Amino acid sequence: MKRLFTIPLALMLAVPAMADMAGETYSRWVDDKGEIRLPENYRATWTHLGSWVVADPKAPGYGFHDVYTQPEAVKKFQETGKFPDGTVLVKEIRKLGSGKLTTGDALWATENAVWFVMVKDDRGRFRGNPHWGEGWGWALYEAKAPQVNVSKGYTQDCLACHIPAKPMDWVYVEDYPTLRTPQ
């Protein structure tokens, strides 16, 4: 233990903010066995990356999709072109409402349906765990029990939809204008 106290203060203060983000992610939303928890309050405090709508109720991704991540992850992506270790992407999918508004016939989001969560892992922390691979942790939650990851494993429940995005580290970054421009 003594060695911990010999680290110079200046060095401790120089630890970059990104390390803190990964630290928070892997203590708060990922436990030591690799179980991923759905973050709370992301709508109010995280950055909105982008949205899209799948209006066909028979489509696999039916609903209103909103994607959020930590503000620090956006900043780092704008600097480096990569999501840093500890980045959490929350894709919230809600059911659709529709009707005639003053702006015209519109589609909007109603109650929660499911959430997909990805957690960036540069270190291969959980080898052999079916929810971790390709540099990410992957999880799926349903509105009826948002505390339970119902994915059977990322190769079964997540990867197929992401294959076109493999060259972009499995994320459709080109659809997130927040990553490219100040506004």
Added chain:
Amino acid sequence: MKRLFTIPLALMLAVPAMADMAGETYSRWVDDKGEIRLPENYRATWTHLGSWVVADPKAPGYGFHDVYTQPEAVKKFQETGKFPDGTVLVKEIRKLGSGKLTTGDALWATENAVWFVMVKDDRGRFRGNPHWGEGWGWALYEAKAPQVNVSKGYTQDCLACHIPAKPMDWVYVEDYPTLRTPQ
């Protein structure tokens, strides 16, 4: 100048954050004549309130609508049910893209089209100015020149679409789930 330095430090520290938000709004995005400027960087640092889509190109509100406000305004609304003085609402409207994704046929946002901005004003700061009334400042910007408010006045270019929301202080708050629930 001497009087400034006689304000007790404890009192200075007790100035609520909301006062700072209004102060920043009315110095940074609203000049002393009531001219409203389009805020920058709201996507990365402000809270996403909600989105909706108007897919008919002939509709008055055609496009993908994303609405953002300051995190402090959300916190205050959750506490009081009202947007505090200095709240800025940015409604970004972008053109639509569409196509078959792995999730199904989808609609998404492409390049910027226009922005509508509302600025909460509890004090009637700019009486007689055509861009201010009903407790808000109102502005409209186009992508070709986002530094110019092209609205001819809020009664002409803004209010008609907001009449159904008059009982909610002119804002469609029921469509913004972020205002109601932690996530």
